[in-house]
Amino acid sequence: xxxxxxxxxxxxxxxxxxxxxxxxxxxxxxxxGFIGPNGAGKTTLFDxxxxxxxxxxxxxxxxxxxxxxxxxxxxxxxxxxxSFQECRVFPEYTCLENLHFSRLALGARPDMQEAERLxxxxxxxxxxxxxxxxxxxxxxxxxxxxxxxxxxxxxxxLDEPSAGVNPALLxxxxxxxxxxxxxxxxxxxxxxxxMEFIMGLAAEIIVLHQGAVLERGNPQAIxxxxxxxxxxxx
Amino acid sequence: MAQALLxxxxxxxxxxxxxxxxxxxxxxIYGVMHVLNFAHGVLFMVGGYLCHFFFTxxxxxxxxxxxxxxxxxxxxGVAIERSVFRPLQGNLRNQVIASLGLILVIExxxxxxWGPNALQLRTAxxxxxxxxxxxxxxxxxxxxxxxxxxxxAAMFGFLKWSKFGTALRATSQDRSAAMVVGxxxxxxxxxxxxxxxxxxxxxxxxxxxxxxxxxxxxxxPMVKGLAGILLGGMGSVPGAVIGGLIIGVAESVSTLFLPTxxxxxxxxxxxxxxxxxxxxxxxxxxxxxxA
Amino acid sequence: xxxxxxxxxxxxxxxxxxxVASPYLLHVLVLSCLYAIPAVGLNLMLxxxxxxxxxxxxxxxxGAYTAxxxxxxxxxxxxxxxxxxxxxxxxxxxxxxxxxLRFRSHFFMxxxxxxxxxxxxxxxxxxxxxxxxxxxxxxPRPAGFAPLExxxxxxxxxxxxxxxxQWGVVRSRFGLILVALRQDERLAEAKGVNAALYKTAVFAxxxxxxxxxxxxxxxxxxxAAPGSFTLAESINAVLIVIxxxxxxxxxxxxxxxxxxxxxxxLRVAAEWRLVIFGLLLVLITLFAPEGLAALLGRLAKxxxx
Numbered sequence: 087x088x089x090x091x092x093x094x095x096x097x098x099x100x101x102x103x104x105x106x107x108x109x110x111x112x113x114x115x116x117x118x119g120f121i122g123p124n125g126a127g128k129t130t131l132f133d134x135x136x137x138x139x140x141x142x143x144x145x146x147x148x149x150x151x152x153x154x155x156x157x158x159x160x161x162x163x164x165x166x167x168x169s170f171q172e173c174r175v176f177p178e179y180t181c182l183e184n185l186h187f188s189r190l191a192l193g194a195r196p197d198m199q200e201a202e203r204l205x206x207x208x209x210x211x212x213x214x215x216x217x218x219x220x221x222x223x224x225x226x227x228x229x230x231x232x233x234x235x236x237x238x239x240x241x242x243x244l245d246e247p248s249a250g251v252n253p254a255l256l257x258x259x260x261x262x263x264x265x266x267x268x269x270x271x272x273x274x275x276x277x278x279x280x281m282e283f284i285m286g287l288a289a290e291i292i293v294l295h296q297g298a299v300l301e302r303g304n305p306q307a308i309x310x311x312x313x314x315x316x317x318x319x320x
Numbered sequence: 321m322a323q324a325l326l327x328x329x330x331x332x333x334x335x336x337x338x339x340x341x342x343x344x345x346x347x348x349i350y351g352v353m354h355v356l357n358f359a360h361g362v363l364f365m366v367g368g369y370l371c372h373f374f375f376t377x378x379x380x381x382x383x384x385x386x387x388x389x390x391x392x393x394x395x396x397g398v399a400i401e402r403s404v405f406r407p408l409q410g411n412l413r414n415q416v417i418a419s420l421g422l423i424l425v426i427e428x429x430x431x432x433x434w435g436p437n438a439l440q441l442r443t444a445x446x447x448x449x450x451x452x453x454x455x456x457x458x459x460x461x462x463x464x465x466x467x468x469x470x471x472x473a474a475m476f477g478f479l480k481w482s483k484f485g486t487a488l489r490a491t492s493q494d495r496s497a498a499m500v501v502g503x504x505x506x507x508x509x510x511x512x513x514x515x516x517x518x519x520x521x522x523x524x525x526x527x528x529x530x531x532x533x534x535x536x537x538x539x540x541p542m543v544k545g546l547a548g549i550l551l552g553g554m555g556s557v558p559g560a561v562i563g564g565l566i567i568g569v570a571e572s573v574s575t576l577f578l579p580t581x582x583x584x585x586x587x588x589x590x591x592x593x594x595x596x597x598x599x600x601x602x603x604x605x606x607x608x609x610x611a
Numbered sequence: 612x613x614x615x616x617x618x619x620x621x622x623x624x625x626x627x628x629x630x631v632a633s634p635y636l637l638h639v640l641v642l643s644c645l646y647a648i649p650a651v652g653l654n655l656m657l658x659x660x661x662x663x664x665x666x667x668x669x670x671x672x673x674g675a676y677t678a679x680x681x682x683x684x685x686x687x688x689x690x691x692x693x694x695x696x697x698x699x700x701x702x703x704x705x706x707x708x709x710x711x712l713r714f715r716s717h718f719f720m721x722x723x724x725x726x727x728x729x730x731x732x733x734x735x736x737x738x739x740x741x742x743x744x745x746x747x748x749x750x751p752r753p754a755g756f757a758p759l760e761x762x763x764x765x766x767x768x769x770x771x772x773x774x775x776x777q778w779g780v781v782r783s784r785f786g787l788i789l790v791a792l793r794q795d796e797r798l799a800e801a802k803g804v805n806a807a808l809y810k811t812a813v814f815a816x817x818x819x820x821x822x823x824x825x826x827x828x829x830x831x832x833x834x835a836a837p838g839s840f841t842l843a844e845s846i847n848a849v850l851i852v853i854x855x856x857x858x859x860x861x862x863x864x865x866x867x868x869x870x871x872x873x874x875x876x877l878r879v880a881a882e883w884r885l886v887i888f889g890l891l892l893v894l895i896t897l898f899a900p901e902g903l904a905a906l907l908g909r910l911a912k913x914x915x916x
Contacts, residue, residue: 136801162803174798176791187791190784191802237802356717358665407897412716413663414896417853420665420846421896424889428882436882539842543728546721554717581736588725595722596713 087150088113089273090135090241095144097130097297104130105141106297112241115271117263119278119288121308123318127297128277129171132243135275136168137161148241163192165240169230169247171277177219181210181229184218188236197236204232208262224251228259235266241273248280256280260287285309293317327455328572334461335544336568337468341523342545343552343560344475345516351492351555352512355405355415359422360520361542362430367393367521368528368537369430372441382443386525390518397517398510406509431535438534446529464526471519472561479557488512492555540584544568547591553601563602567591625767629760637763641831643864643871644763644770648824650851650863651773652817655780657849658857660813661793663720664711666727667821667848672734672840674700674822675829679747680740689753693826700822701815708814712807727845735837746836750829762831769827770864773820778860780816789813790858850892856902865903 090112097105105127112118120128133139135146137158146154148164156164167188175184185205186196205211208228213221218229231247247263248256260283267274278284284291285305293301293308295317301308308314346360367389374385400422408415445459479485491498491508499505523541524533531537545560548567552559567587574586595601629637649671656662678696681687687695711722734741741747756765780786788809791799800806829835847870855866874884899906 138797138801157805158797158800159803159805162801168801170798170801174795174801176794176798178790178794183787187787187799188802190787191791191799191804193803233802350717356720404893404897411900413661414900416663416717416720417849418893418896420849421889421892423846424850424885424892426889428885428889431882432880432886543724547725550718550721579736582732585729585732588729592710592722592725595718596710599714599718 088147089115089149090275091145091147091150092131092135093145093147095131095134095141095146097127097134097139097141103127103297105134105144108144108294108298110292110299110302112273112275115267115273116290117267117274117276117288119276119284119291119305120294121278121281121284121291122294122300126294128294129245130297131294132168132245132275132277135161135241136166136243159191162237165238166243167234167237167239167241168243169227169234169245171245171249173223173227173230173250175218175221175226175230175233178217180215180217181205181221182214184229185233185236188233192237201236204235207265208232208258224255227251228255228262231259231262238270239272242275244274244276246277246279248278248283256283263287323454324576325573326453328576329569330452330455330457330461332569332572333565334464334568335572336565337465338523338527338541339544339548339564339568340468340472340561341519341526342541343548343564344472344557345519346545347549347552347555347557347560348488348512348519349516350549351557352488353401353405353409353509354412356412356419357405357516358416358419358542359400359426360516360545361538361540362423362426363393363396363517363538364520364524364541365533365535365538366396366426366430367524368441368533369434369439369524370521371525371528372439372533375441375443382445382529386522389525390521393521394514394518397513400517401510401513405513406506427535434535436535438532441528441533443529458530460526460529464530467522467526471522475557484508484511544571544584544587547587551591551594551601553603556601556603559601559603622771626764629763634759637759639872639875641759641763641766643867644766645824645828645831646847646851646871647770647863647867648773648827649821650848650855650867651770651777652820652824653848654852654855654857654859654863655777655789655813655820656817657852658859658862659781659786659793660789660810662712662810662814663723663849664814664817664845665720665724665842665849666730666845667723667817668825668840668844669727669730670700670704670818670821671825671828671844672730672835672837673703673818673825675825675835675840676734676741676747677822678826679750679829679835682751683747683749689751689830693823696826697819697823700825701819704818704821705811705815708818709807709811712810712814724842724845727842731837731840731842734840741835741837744837746834746838747829748834750833750835752830752833766827766831769823773823774860774864776816776820777863781860785809785812793858850888854888854891854895854903856904856906859902859904862902862904865907869903 088111093109095105095108108127108131122128130139134141137156140155145152153161176187182201185201189196205214210225210228218226221229227250231244234242247259251259276284291303291305291308292299293314300317301311301314342360342364346357349355349357370389370392371385374388375382379385404418405415408418445463448459449456450459450462479489487503488508490503491505495505524538544567545564548564549560551566552563570590571583571587575583628640649668653667656664674696677699678692681692681695682689707726711719711726714722735744752762756762788804792806792809796806828839851866851870852863854869856862895902
């Protein structure tokens with residue numbers, strides 16, 4: 087069955103169409119990259135899937151269930167996890183408390199061992215009991231992303247995970263995401279501007295342009311596509 | 321019935337004008353600094369007291385006392401802006417809490433200085449009556465409506481055409497952009513506070529002769545002014561004018577059908593009901609900080 | 612461990628206070644307890660969840676008048692009336708809260724203020740039930756608690772119960788979610804929290820605590836008067852929470868003690884003590900936004916070093 091189906095999404099802000107007939111299917115586990123010029127509608131698309139924005143028309147279905155108009159917390163309970171472009175963590179909670187909250191908010195028990203193991207994988211174990219506000223931006227980003235994995239998502243939405251992350255941490259992040267995929271393959275959707283990063287990570291790239299899907303294919307095919315090149319240059 | 325209705329509409333326009341003066345000041349300060357100053361009502365009250373002081377003790381001229389109390393309140397406004405609101409810039413919660421503290425300080429200082437009892441402020445305009453059709457109103461009523469109309473017109477003109485008005489509008493639309501193009505935003509803050517508190521003083525000084533001068537005289541105008549702002553759409557200057565007038569007229573007219581005791585509740589009930597349907601008020605501006 | 616011992620010692624001393632304290636001091640302590648109870652409710656809302664309600668004490672009024680009506684006009688027993696009144700205030704908090712919570716930040720504050728004033732207007736004007744501005748006289752104290760000393764023990768126990776509720780909430784999953792909502796509501800929702808539900812729940816709980824405090828207050832004063840539930844009293848409640856330390860367990864106790872006790876101690880005219888408190892409030896927001904509880908904690912830490 088199709089894990090995530092997006093059909094004819096439209097969303098206008100004033101006169102500007104952020105989404106204009108956006109449709110695609112994600113059939114099974116995999117790492118999918120969403121790229122496109124600024125204003126292509128990528129973040130709006132994620133906001134709609136995660137319930138943060140309701141579309142003017144169109145439909146979203148998770149595992150065949152129509153979820154359009156569901157509140158974010160209901161979608162979280164249906165297995166959708168997300169990170170935010172601007173990076174959000176609870177600043178007063180420690181790293182571990184942040185991670186525990188990802189389980190607790192779903193009504194699950196905190197998984198102490200798993201939280202500590204994942205913190206170690208991204209090299210934040212020394213900060214486990216430090217408030218998140220004491221981390222650097224890149225570290226906060228890592229913490230935020232680790233938190234989304236503790237939700238054990240069916241569909242994971244990462245909005246520009248590489249933004250603001252320095253090259254050393256970026257390597258850690260790449261390895262971490264690949265390891266997480268290896269351990270529990272599910273649907274990972276990543277919005278990215280860092281082409282090198284996403285081409286190395288994603289098996290399939292979906293290009294958005296003017297609020298709709300322009301092209302879809304493996305990284306090599308996308309990089310060679312004249313339509314994509316034109317969209318970026320134009 | 322028609323006569324009674326007309327009488328209440330005119331009464332409503334008068335109280336509404338007072339709410340407009342309060343609302344204009346608050347919306348100006350809110351628009352520019354994103355500060356909601358709950359102490360605006362006690363500043364209104366201080367305006368009334370100072371007008372009384374200048375009128376009875378110093379000048380003996382009501383118009384002069386009015387202007388002097390506005391000037392004094394402008395200075396007090398600047399002092400408050402610099403000492404309390406500027407250091408708390410960006411911290412919405414603490415600004416509101418500090419303004420609650422200011423209410424306690426100012427209201428009780430006034431009680432300590434002038435005592436808790438109401439003072440009489442007798443002016444010629446309260447004694448003289450004017451006829452509108454078969455109805456008679458104190459001159460002061462007409463003066464309040466007329467002066468408010470003039471102030472509103474002057475404000476629109478000032479905001480629209482003066483250089484400083486342009487700077488003020490720019491700052492309220494986008495503070496950082498205004499800073500980038502070289503607008504002295506801190507001076508704009510100070511000026512909008514001074515102007516806002518001067519308008520509050522004008523309200524207090526105009527109402528004093530009608531309803532006495534007493535420590536709580538600003539409470540109702542402050543919350544009604546707030547209701548007017550919300551009704552008109554937070555941050556919209558024309559909205560504040562129309563919202564304030566609607567609240568004034570609605571509560572006056574409501575006394576024809578409902579016990580006067582519930583007049584205050586009418587204003588709030590209208591406000592909450594309209595906001596539930598139109599969360600952005602009648603003139604639906606986008607609220608800053610909203611996605 | 613030491614903190615637990617200190618708390619136990621303070622509580623024991625408070626229960627033994629009537630043996631040494633003058634009636635005047637007991638009076639002050641009773642009022643401190645009765646101010647602390649609604650403040651605990653507001654602390655859960657304002658301090659832990661970040662909901663600045665400017666109409667909190669109106670819910671104390673709902674509790675007070677419900678109990679007054681039940682006890683005097685319907686002849687319901689004291690404890691049953693207290694329980695029903697607490698539930699009524701909580702229920703009103705759930706309904707009014709769910710309306711107020713459709714608004715955010717400034718709008719929320721103004722709408723809570725408006726509801727506070729509307730409820731006050733009902734208390735002040737619904738003569739048939741509330742007896743209007745003159746107040747609702749003849750509210751009893753519970754059997755066996757009429758003398759000041761025993762009423763003090765009742766007020767103290769009630770206040771301690773309120774603090775126990777606060778402690779339980781803060782340590783629970785519910786409490787963690789409230790604190791998360793204060794820090795970042797969008798993130799909490801994305802993690803699976805039904806924000807509206809939790810905020811309504813804490814509004815209802817806070818209002819119920821206010822209601823219970825209101826019942827005890829009017830039973831101490833023997834009269835329920837609208838003057839006890841004005842906007843000024845709601846502002847005082849905010850002041851108590853902030854000065855004591857918003858979002859700290861002991862904050863409301865410190866705030867209430869200071870608010871009721873210090874002015875009595877200073878013995879200056881009422882207006883000057885409110886001037887002082889107003890200044891204190893402004894200074895705390897400017898220089899010690901975390902309140903007195905945190906300030907004391909920091910001082911204690913420094914001394915230990």
